[in-house]
Amino acid sequence: MSLLVLGLALFLGVHLLTTLRGTRAALIGRLGEGGYKGLYSLISAAGLILIFIGFGRYRSAGYIQIWNPPFSLFHPIALFLLWFAFVALVATYAPPSRIKSLLRHPMLVAVKAWALSHLLVNGDLGSMLLFGSLLAWAVYDRIAVKRRGDAGAPPVAWSKNDILVLMIGTVAYVAMFWLHDSLIGVTAA
Numbered sequence: 178m179s180l181l182v183l184g185l186a187l188f189l190g191v192h193l194l195t196t197l198r199g200t201r202a203a204l205i206g207r208l209g210e211g212g213y214k215g216l217y218s219l220i221s222a223a224g225l226i227l228i229f230i231g232f233g234r235y236r237s238a239g240y241i242q243i244w245n246p247p248f249s250l251f252h253p254i255a256l257f258l259l260w261f262a263f264v265a266l267v268a269t270y271a272p273p274s275r276i277k278s279l280l281r282h283p284m285l286v287a288v289k290a291w292a293l294s295h296l297l298v299n300g301d302l303g304s305m306l307l308f309g310s311l312l313a314w315a316v317y318d319r320i321a322v323k324r325r326g327d328a329g330a331p332p333v334a335w336s337k338n339d340i341l342v343l344m345i346g347t348v349a350y351v352a353m354f355w356l357h358d359s360l361i362g363v364t365a366a
Contacts, residue, residue, distance in 0.1 A: 178234075178306075179231070181227070181303060181307065182306070183231070184223075184226070184227025184228035185310050188221055188224025190220075191220040192314060233362070236363075241303065243301060243302055243305060244300035245300055246297060251297040251298055256294070259291065263350040264347070265287035266346070268280060268342045269284040271342045273333045273338060274338035274339045274341075275334060276342050276343070277330040277333075280330070281328065289319075291311075292309070292315065
C-alpha cells in the first residue's frame with residue numbers, strides 16, 4: 178500500500194503544482210520551459226508507475242473490504258458514468274465540438290466520471306484511496322481552473338465532430354470490456 182500512496186503523492190503532487198501559478202512560474206524561470214515540462218513528465222510517469230505497481234501489490238496481497246456496494250443499485254450508474262468518461266476523454270483530444278464546449282474542461286470531467294464510476298462499485302480500501310484521490314484532485318483542479326478564469330473550450334455549434342466524439346467514445350467504452358481484464362487484471366463487468 179505504501180507504493181500506491183507514494184505514487185499518488187508524486188502524481189497528484191506534481192499535478193497540484195500546476196495550480197500554484199507563482200511556484201510554477203518560478204520553476205519555469207529556473208528550469209526553462211523544456212526543463213520544467215521534462216521534470217513534470219518524469220515525476221508524473223514515476224508516480225503512475227508506482228501507482229500501478231502499488232495497486233497491483235495491494236490486490237495480490239488481498240483486498241481490504243470497507244463496504245459492499247449494492248451491485249444492482251450502483252452498477253447501471255457506474256456503467257453510464259464510465260461511458261460518459263470515455264466520451265469526455267475523446268472530446269478532450271478531438272477537434273472542436275459542442276460536447277467539448279459544453280464540458281468546458283473535458284479531461285477533468287472524464288477523470289471525475291471515471292473515478293466516481295469505480296468508487297460506486299468498489300468498496301475496498303485500495304480502490305477508495307486510488308479513485309477517491311483522483312476524484313478529489315479533479316474536483317480541486319476544476320475549482321482552481323475556474324478561479325483562474327480559464328473558461329475552457331470555446332462555444333461551438335453541433336457538428337460532425339460531435340458524432341465522431343460519440344462514436345469513438347462508445348467504441349472505446351465497448352473495447353474496455355474486452356481489454357480491462359488483460360490490461361488491469363480485473364474483469365470489467
